[in-house]
Amino acid sequence: MSYKEFSYFYDYFNYNADYDALFNKIVSLAATQNVKEGIVCDLGCGTGELAFRFNEAGFDVIAVDNSDEMLDVLFDKRDEVGAYGVQILKQDITEIDMFGTVDLFTCTFDTVNHLDGKKAVQKLFDRVSLFMHPDGVFVFDMNTAYKHINVLADERFDFIEDEADCHWQNTLIEEENRTKISITIFDKQSGEEYSEEFYECYYQLDDVKAMLKKSGLQIVSLIDGEDFGPVREDSQRYLFMVKKEQ
Numbered sequence: 564m565s566y567k568e569f570s571y572f573y574d575y576f577n578y579n580a581d582y583d584a585l586f587n588k589i590v591s592l593a594a595t596q597n598v599k600e601g602i603v604c605d606l607g608c609g610t611g612e613l614a615f616r617f618n619e620a621g622f623d624v625i626a627v628d629n630s631d632e633m634l635d636v637l638f639d640k641r642d643e644v645g646a647y648g649v650q651i652l653k654q655d656i657t658e659i660d661m662f663g664t665v666d667l668f669t670c671t672f673d674t675v676n677h678l679d680g681k682k683a684v685q686k687l688f689d690r691v692s693l694f695m696h697p698d699g700v701f702v703f704d705m706n707t708a709y710k711h712i713n714v715l716a717d718e719r720f721d722f723i724e725d726e727a728d729c730h731w732q733n734t735l736i737e738e739e740n741r742t743k744i745s746i747t748i749f750d751k752q753s754g755e756e757y758s759e760e761f762y763e764c765y766y767q768l769d770d771v772k773a774m775l776k777k778s779g780l781q782i783v784s785l786i787d788g789e790d791f792g793p794v795r796e797d798s799q800r801y802l803f804m805v806k807k808e809q
């Protein structure tokens with residue numbers, strides 16, 4: 564599910580996200596498979612934090628999202644930094660259509676969880692497999708079932724900042740393997756209030772492995788997505804690197 568007005572506040576409230584660490588980890592993982600240059604396609608790119616880093620590092624970047632509001636922010640940021648090497652595409656990542664192959668696909672910060680269930684994730688994996696260069700890799704993360712059930716479940720977060728407040732309420736719907744997220748933002752400058760809802764789905768690791776295999780993708784590396792160490796029972800995020808089955 565794509566973001567609406569929340570897009571305009573995404574960077575403002577996302578100050579805890581360490582994009583440098585994530586970028587460096589992805590680069591080093593990809594390098595182990597000799598993917599060190601070429602075309603990067605960031606799926607569900609949001610405001611482009613990762614895309615701009617890849618652009619600066621000399622990759623040709625395609626940034627894909629299907630939220631008009633996110634893309635609005637992305638176009639503005641691209642203008643600000645003059646990062647015209649980043650090509651922006653409005654597409655649904657479960658139906659991507661490319662002109663050629665991609666060396667490195669990325670999909671981060673829970674974007675896969677935002678897809679509407681297993682069928683959608685399978686479609687994403689199929690499209691990535693179709694457009695990935697035979698020697699390319701796909702690096703993506705995913706919030707775990709453990710995190711949804713034991714950490715996020717029914718939690719409320721209140722971010723009170725100078726320019727805006729954000730109230731974030733999770734509702735675990737365990738029988739549907741997903742969490743409803745309700746956000747209310749109060750913009751202190753304009754006096755306006757925005758509310759939106761979306762869902763994050765979660766999956767058992769074995770199901771993800773089966774879906775990857777069905778799309779002809781094999782796991783090269785699977786680590787904890789937060790400390791980049793080995794996956795544990797209580798890992799809150801997985802970081803996968805997969806390539807085409809040889």
Ligand SMILES: C[S@@+](CC[C@H](N)C(=O)[O-])C[C@H]1O[C@@H](n2cnc3c(N)ncnc32)[C@H](O)[C@@H]1O
Pocket residue numbers: 564565566606607608609610611612613627628629630633654655656657670671672673674677678
């Ligand atoms: C949690 S944000 C992550 C953004 C970015 N990857 C990052 O690391 O900050 C999820 C993004 O995925 C996008 N998204 C969700 N479903 C999508 C879909 N089916 N096709 C394209 N983009 C999608 C949303 O619009 C949003 O920008």
